[in-house]
Structure formats: C-alpha cells, structure tokens
Amino acid sequence: MPEYRNIPIDAACYSTVARPGERTLCLTVPEMVKCGVSETYLWKVLCGHREGSYSCWPHHKEGKTIYLHYEGLKPTYQATIQAVLMDGLTPDAWYDRNGRVKHITERLEPYLFLSAKDEVYFDTAKYPNGAKLPLEEQEKGREACRWLSFFVRFQKKTDIKQLGYETSKELYDDVVFLIKNKGIQLPTAYCKLREKIRDYMTNGAACCLDLRGQGNKNAAKVYDEEQTAVLRTICGKGASYNSQQIADFYNVIAEARGWDKISRRSALNYKNEYHLIIKAGRDGSEAFRNKLSMQIRRKRPSHALSFWTLDGWTVELYYQKEVKDSKGKVIRTYQNRLTAVVVLDASCNYPVGYAIGENESVSLIRTAVKNAIDHCQDMLGDYYRPYQIQSDHFGIKSMGTIYGDLAEYFTPARVKNAKSKPIERYFLHLNREYCQKHFGNFNWSGFGITSKRSNQPNIDVLNHNKTHFPDKDGVIEQVDWIIREERKKKHATWIQAWNNMPTENRLLMDRETYLLRFGYRNERTKRLEAGCLEPTIMGTKRAYDTFDLDFRKNPLKSWTVIYDERDLSSILVVDDTEKQRFLLNSVYEQPMALYERKEGDFEALRKVDEFNKKKLEPFVVETVAKDEEIISNMMIQPRELEGRNTVTMLSDSRGQQKAWLQHSSLIKSEEDLAAEIAEKLSLKTAQTVVKQQKKEERKERVQFEKARAAYLESEVDFNEYL
Numbered sequence: 096m097p098e099y100r101n102i103p104i105d106a107a108c109y110s111t112v113a114r115p116g117e118r119t120l121c122l123t124v125p126e127m128v129k130c131g132v133s134e135t136y137l138w139k140v141l142c143g144h145r146e147g148s149y150s151c152w153p154h155h156k157e158g159k160t161i162y163l164h165y166e167g168l169k170p171t172y173q174a175t176i177q178a179v180l181m182d183g184l185t186p187d188a189w190y191d192r193n194g195r196v197k198h199i200t201e202r203l204e205p206y207l208f209l210s211a212k213d214e215v216y217f218d219t220a221k222y223p224n225g226a227k228l229p230l231e232e233q234e235k236g237r238e239a240c241r242w243l244s245f246f247v248r249f250q251k252k253t254d255i256k257q258l259g260y261e262t263s264k265e266l267y268d269d270v271v272f273l274i275k276n277k278g279i280q281l282p283t284a285y286c287k288l289r290e291k292i293r294d295y296m297t298n299g300a301a302c303c304l305d306l307r308g309q310g311n312k313n314a315a316k317v318y319d320e321e322q323t324a325v326l327r328t329i330c331g332k333g334a335s336y337n338s339q340q341i342a343d344f345y346n347v348i349a350e351a352r353g354w355d356k357i358s359r360r361s362a363l364n365y366k367n368e369y370h371l372i373i374k375a376g377r378d379g380s381e382a383f384r385n386k387l388s389m390q391i392r393r394k395r396p397s398h399a400l401s402f403w404t405l406d407g408w409t410v411e412l413y414y415q416k417e418v419k420d421s422k423g424k425v426i427r428t429y430q431n432r433l434t435a436v437v438v439l440d441a442s443c444n445y446p447v448g449y450a451i452g453e454n455e456s457v458s459l460i461r462t463a464v465k466n467a468i469d470h471c472q473d474m475l476g477d478y479y480r481p482y483q484i485q486s487d488h489f490g491i492k493s494m495g496t497i498y499g500d501l502a503e504y505f506t507p508a509r510v511k512n513a514k515s516k517p518i519e520r521y522f523l524h525l526n527r528e529y530c531q532k533h534f535g536n537f538n539w540s541g542f543g544i545t546s547k548r549s550n551q552p553n554i555d556v557l558n559h560n561k562t563h564f565p566d567k568d569g570v571i572e573q574v575d576w577i578i579r580e581e582r583k584k585k586h587a588t589w590i591q592a593w594n595n596m597p598t599e600n601r602l603l604m605d606r607e608t609y610l611l612r613f614g615y616r617n618e619r620t621k622r623l624e625a626g627c628l629e630p631t632i633m634g635t636k637r638a639y640d641t642f643d644l645d646f647r648k649n650p651l652k653s654w655t656v657i658y659d660e661r662d663l664s665s666i667l668v669v670d671d672t673e674k675q676r677f678l679l680n681s682v683y684e685q686p687m688a689l690y691e692r693k694e695g696d697f698e699a700l701r702k703v704d705e706f707n708k709k710k711l712e713p714f715v716v717e718t719v720a721k722d723e724e725i726i727s728n729m730m731i732q733p734r735e736l737e738g739r740n741t742v743t744m745l746s747d748s749r750g751q752q753k754a755w756l757q758h759s760s761l762i763k764s765e766e767d768l769a770a771e772i773a774e775k776l777s778l779k780t781a782q783t784v785v786k787q788q789k790k791e792e793r794k795e796r797v798q799f800e801k802a803r804a805a806y807l808e809s810e811v812d813f814n815e816y817l
Contacts, residue, residue: 096276097122097180099190100162102155109145110153112166120186121162122176130175196276199269202259206249207241213300222306236303239280242270243295243303322354330366331376338363395517396442399592400471400601403447403481403502404518405438405463407455407489411530413538414570415561429561432540433570436463437578439518440481442592445585446578447471451571457490464501465613468604469661474586475593478604485516497612503602529577538564607678610657610667620653621668627682630656632663639666639679642706644714646677 100121102108113119128134141161143149153167165173165186181189209217217233217240228236249255252263260266271283280303282288294302329336329344336344342362349356357365366373375383396402415429434455438448448467452459471479484502486494491507498505508516530539537560541551565573621630627640646668652675654668669676683699686692 096193097126097165097176097186097189103157106155106157108155110155110164110167112153112164113155115155120165120190122165122180123163124161126180127163127172127176130172130179132172193276195269196273199273203245203270206258207245209237209240209244209300213237213240213244216300217304220304220306228304228306232304235280236300240295240300240303242274242279242281243292246270246292247296321352322349326357326362326365327369327372330362330369331373333376335377338366341366397592398596398600399440399442399445399589400479400481400596402441402483402485403438403467404441404485404516405436405448405460406487406516406518406522407459408435408437408522408525409433410435410451410570410574411526411540411542412534412570412573413540413557413561413564414567415564416567429564430540431567433567433574434459435574436460437518437521438463438467439521440589440592441517443585443588444517444521444524445589446581447589449574449578451574455489457493460486460490460494461497461613464497468501468609468613474590478606478609480602480604482600482602487516500608500612501604525577525581529580534573536560538570606665607667607676610659610665610678611669611673611676614657614659614667617656617658620655622653623647623650628654628656628668628679630666632656632658632666633660637663638682639668640682641677641679642702642710643677644710646679647711649675 097120099118101118102113102115104115106115108115110119124134124137127137140149140152141154144152144154151167151169153164154161155164156162165176168176177183177185177189184192217237220228220233220236222228249258249266255263255266258266260269267285267288271285271288273279274281274283282291291302325348326341326345329341339359339362342357342359345362346356348354371387374387378386410433412432413429414431414433415427416431417425417427420426433451433453435449435451436455436459437446439445440447447470448463448465450459450463450466452462468478468480471477481502483504483506484498485506485508486498487508495505526542535552536556538557539552617630617632621628627638629636629638631637652670654670654677657667657669663681665678665680667676667678683696683703685696685700
C-alpha cells in the first residue's frame with residue numbers, strides 16, 4: 096500500500112517534489128503494476144528520468160527498492176492510484192482512514208512475541224525433502240504465530256480490558272483490520288480465526304507453516320520404503336545406468352508389483368535426489384570420499400625439514416629404445432617413459448631429493464631418500480633428517496624401517512587418498528610448467544587418461560617427431576634440468592624456511608645410521624690383515640682402522656664393508672647378523688722421510704703409539720696374567736695328584752682310587768681320610784657286636800624252653816589225667 100516515508104539523507108534521490116530528509120507519499124513498482132502500468136515501461140522511464148530524457152517520474156532508492164513520489168506523477172496516474180489503491184479517496188482522506196493501522200500496531204506490538212519453543216520450531220523447520228524454508232516464509236509464519244500466541248494469552252475479559260478494549264469484538268475487529276491491511280497469513284472470518292487459534296493450541300507453531308510446497312510427496316510415484324530401496328539400488332549399480340535405463344529397470348519391477356511407473360525425467364530427478372547414497376556404488380569409494388565426504392584442509396608448514404612427502408612420478412616425456420621381439424628381431428619403440436621418485440619439502444614445494452629409473456622400486460625410493468639427505472648435507476653442512484615423512488604404501492614393508500630411522504614420525508597416506516599428498520599436485524605443476532611448456536612440441540606425452548582430449552598433444556605431431564625423440568639418457572638430462580630449475584627458483588625460500596627452524600629442534604643423522612641405511616655394500620667380506628682392514632672399494636684398495644678396542648677382539652671375524660661413494664673417509668663394517676657394527680676411519684698415512692713430515696703427522700703417530708701401549712698391549716698383558724693366575728690356583732694340589740696318578744686307575748692301600756681324582760677343593764687330607772675310614776670300621780664293629788648279642792639271647796631262650804619242657808616231662812605223670 097502507498098505510505099508516507101522519510102527519504103534517507105544518504106538515499107539516491109531523483110525528485111523535484113521532495114529532498115532527502117523530507118517526508119512524502121511513496122509507491123513501489125509492484126504497486127504501480129497493480130494500477131496497470133507495464134513493469135518494463137516503468138524500468139525504462141525510471142532510467143530515462145535519471146538521464147533527463149523523461150520527466151514526471153520522481154523517485155528515490157533505498158537499497159534495491161525504488162519508491163515513486165506520488166506528488167510528482169501526472170494527474171492521470173494519480174487518479175488511477177486513488178481508484179485502485181486508495182478506494183477512491185484523496186491521499187489525505189485515505190491516510191486518515193488507514194492511520195488506524197499505525198494506531199493499532201503501536202497499541203498491540205508490545206504484546207507480540209514468540210515463545211522459545213516456537214522460535215526453535217521456525218529455526219529448524221524443513222520441507223519433506225530436507226530443504227530449509229526461505230527466510231521470507233519463516234518470517235510470514237512467525238508473524239502469524241505471534242498473533243495466535245497473543246490471542247491465546249489474552250482470552251479473558253480482564254486481560255482484554257487491560258489493552259484498552261471494552262469487548263473482545265472490538266479487539267477482533269482491530270486485529271482483522273490489521274490482517275487485511277498488512278497481509279498476515281491468518282483467516283479474517285471470525286469462525287475461521289477461532290479455529291486457527293484452537294489449532295495453534297493443539298499443534299503449536301506447526302499450524303503456521305504450509306510445508307506441502309517444495310518436496311511435496313503427496314503426488315509422488317515413489318514414496319514408500321520398498322519403492323525407494325528398489326530405485327536407489329538400481330541407481331547405485333556399478334554399471335552407472337543412465338536415466339532411461341533406470342526408468343526401464345524400475346518400471347519392470349513396478350509393473351509386477353502394481354506400482355506406478357516413472358518417466359526418464361523422474362528417474363533423473365530421483366538420481367539427483369539420491370546422489371549422496373548412490374555415489375559410492377556408481378563411481379567408487381574413492382570418488383565418494385574425494386567429492387562428498389568431509390575434507391580436511393591443511394596449511395603448509397613454515398619450517399624446512401618439518402614435513403617431507405615422496406612419491407613416484409611417471410615422467411610425461413617419451414623416449415625411444417630398441418627391444419627384441421620373441422623372434423629376436425630388433426624393434427624400435429617410442430612410447431617409453433621413465434619413473435622419477437621425488438622427495439618434496441612441503442614448506443615451499445622444494446625438491447630436496449630425487450632418483451630416476453625405469454620403474455618404481457624399493458631401491459629407487461632408497462636412492463631418492465639418500466639423494467635428499469646428501470643434498471641437505473651439501474646445502475646445510477650436515478646430515479640433517481626430517482621431523483616427519485609421508486609416503487604411499489608402495490614397498491612399505493621394506494621401507495618402513497628406513498622411514499622410521501630417517502624421521503621422528505612416519506605417517507603413510509591412506510590408500511587412494513591423493514588429496515592428502517601435496518606431491519600429487521606438484522607433479523601436475525611439473526607437467527604443466529616444464530614438460531608441456533618446454534617440450535610440448537617435441538616428446539611431451541600429455542596429461543593423464545582422465546583428461547579431456549582437447550588438452551592432449553596432437554598425435555600427428557608426435558608421430559612426425561617420434562624418430563627424433565631422445566634416448567633414455569636424453570630424458571634423464573631433461574628431468575635433471577627440471578629439478579635444477581625448481582631448486583634454483585625455490586632455494587632462497589627453502590633456506591629461509593630452514594633458518595626458521597629452531598636450532599634445538601634440528602635433527603641430525605649419525606654417520607653409522609646413514610651408512611647402514613643408504614651405503615653401498617661390498618659383496619666379498621674382509622678380515623683384519625696387517626693390523627687394519629684393507630677392502631677394495633670402487634676398484635681401489637684402501638686401508639681403514641679404528642681405536643675401538645672391541646673391533647680387535649675378533650681378528651678372525653669376516654666383516655661386510657658398507658661405504659658411501661661421496662665420502663670415503665670412513666666406512667661401516669658389520670658381521671653377518673649386523674649386531675656388531677664398527678665405524679672405521681681411513682688410516683692416516685705417515686711419510687717415510689722426516690723431511691716430508693708436515694703438521695699433524697706427529698700427533699697422528701703419537702695417537703697410534705698411545706693406543707698400542709696404553710690400551711691394546713695392557714689389555715693383552717692383563718688378560719694373560721689373569722689366565723696364569725687361574726691356572727696356578729688350579730695346580731696347587733696334593734702330591735698324590737701329580738704325575739700319572741691323575742690319569743691312571745691304580746687304587747691306594749685302602750682300595751680307594753676315585754677319591755684322589757676329585758677337584759682339589761673337594762680332596763681330603765690323609766689324616767681325614769684315615770679318620771673317616773676308622774669311624775666307618777668302628778661303626779661296623781659296633782653293629783656286629785649288637786647282632787651277636789641278639790643271637791646269643793635267642794639261643795639262650797631256645798635252650799631254656801627245651802630244659803623246661805624236659806623237666807616237666809620227668810616230674811609229672813600225665814597218665815593220671817587220662
């Protein structure tokens with residue numbers, strides 16, 4: 096409806112009847128359209144009024160809303176506005192009548208509010224398909240709910256009189272007037288309004304929203320669980336059926352079960368609706384995790400050597416080589432590519448190490464990691480190792496121990512999770528910035544197979560150039576040049592990131608660990624000869640030794656020699672179990688002539704002499720002396736143990752032989768042995784005497800019984816008792 100508005104001071108005003116800060120009667124473009132004016136014509140004349148080509152259309156803008164000034168319009172438009180929008184009244188009369196709206200609003204507005212429960216409902220209300228309501232719809236529902244809540248709270252006559260009304264009819268008349276004039280979504284009939292109030296008392300704020308619009312399932316052909324499950328199963332098949340095929344398969348089942356059939360368009364809509372559920376089935380778990388799962392965002396480290404990542408890169412550069420077929424015929428091939436394992440410092444994507452080979456392998460990965468450690472030694476002055484290293488699961492059983500020794504933390508990336516490895520995007524950078532730009536018209540092989548055909552090189556040009564492709568060494572030179580250029584561009588940034596690393600947090604790798612993990616091993620073992628170890632390394636016989644006394648304790652042991660071709664000043668020797676390891680240094684060569692002796696020669700000579708005289712020789716002498724002492728103690732024995740008595744079977748005068756062959760600590764003296772034998776004999780004699788006494792007693796008892804029986808027979812006449 097037309098309204099009097101105060102023109103904002105900062106509003107864009109194009110009017111001769113009012114200025115910013117003044118009050119005037121205004122209309123909006125939709126209200127003029129209701130009066131029969133074309134919206135297209137209105138936009139045209141309003142733009143023309145700003146440019147000065149049209150008049151009679153004064154207006155100002157508040158945000159994106161345009162307000163036309165009634166006083167500046169032609170009389171014909173004013174008359175139309177009065178007839179259509181003002182009930183045929185003049186502006187003053189119309190405003191006087193409609194001033195009632197403002198009066199009612201000011202009286203009742205303090206009592207219009209929502210409960211916490213109603214606020215929660217409007218904040219969480221959704222359509223059946225899960226879509227949230229637009230803010231405009233929510234606000235309309237809130238406005239209606241405020242009035243319903245107001246009527247529920249003011250039902251008693253005493254409450255109504257507190258608002259300044261004598262009867263409830265007067266209150267309802269005013270509210271219905273507001274409903275009509277402000278377009279509130281409530282019925283204006285008294286009975287319908289009372290029914291709406293009762294509905295609110297029963298169902299709460301839900302009665303103020305109509306959720307049957309978007310996502311309405313009332314007219315849907317697929318609505319129950321069985322139909323939805325069948326349709327989602329068909330959509331989620333790995334064959335990735337198109338919309339027509341999905342509709343055909345579903346309709347076969349629907350006809351058999353008496354369901355409504357669907358069209359191709361409906362199948363497409365359902366496929367889009369169930370995209371989350373069917374994505375993994377159609378495109379795989381990797382696509383689901385990369386496209387729909389919640390992603391983790393990581394920021395680049397600010398310190399060098401805090402995070403290394405490595406992976407194999409199939410270099411997008413062709414080279415030619417000769418191969419033999421099954422018949423022995425030589426064939427030249429041109430589609431060959433090399434593999435480069437790159438170790439990347441994620442602080443600035445600096446290629447700290449790399450290695451090139453025909454295929455990715457554990458040995459190639461080890462060579463790349465060694466190159467990274469060597470490069471750090473060249474640039475930073477020592478064998479520094481990273482705090483954390485990341486790789487994929489290729490060769491993880493063999494490389495896991497090396498990664499663990501190399502870094503404080505080894506964190507392999509999850510299988511098929513390329514997003515977690517920044518080196519994957521770095522390979523794309525190398526392909527675009529170097530392979531495509533510098534070798535795109537020569538031997539560049541293009542992007543991956545999933546790329547668009549328009550992004551791939553011209554196959555005709557490749558066929559024309561293939562005879563000029565470089566050989567394997569040529570591609571290796573190309574890759575070396577790419578890495579050199581990358582290091583040259585990012586070297587200063589990498590050094591600055593290294594300077595940011597606190598000194599106490601920098602991790603060093605000791606020489607023994609470096610050689611054990613990345614050194615080259617001689618196939619033949621070597622023993623200690625001529626006072627030192629003299630292995631043949633890279634075709635030259637070299638001498639190594641150490642001041643560690645434990646190394647010389649096993650002079651006949653065979654050692655495996657491990658060396659670093661970049662630094663032969665020291666080597667590592669290990670036994671077959673690798674439990675015994677010694678770091679040997681190159682033997683210092685003394686000049687024969689005193690004339691050629693230089694500074695440091697005497698100190699080296701003195702150091703060897705001190706080791707021999709103060710450590711090695713005393714160790715041997717002390718060991719021999721200790722052994723002699725033990726043997727001497729063993730040989731302090733009785734005279735009977737001397738000579739052949741210790742090895743013969745002759746017994747002594749008492750028939751004893753083994754007693755004299757016992758350990759010296761167990762051998763008894765002659766007197767002890769005699770006393771022991773005498774004791775045994777006396778004990779035996781006592782036992783014999785006891786036995787003899789018992790025998791005599793038994794004999795006496797027998798004789799007594801016999802004598803008694805004879806006496807009785809002689810004195811008694813038994814015939815008398817017969």
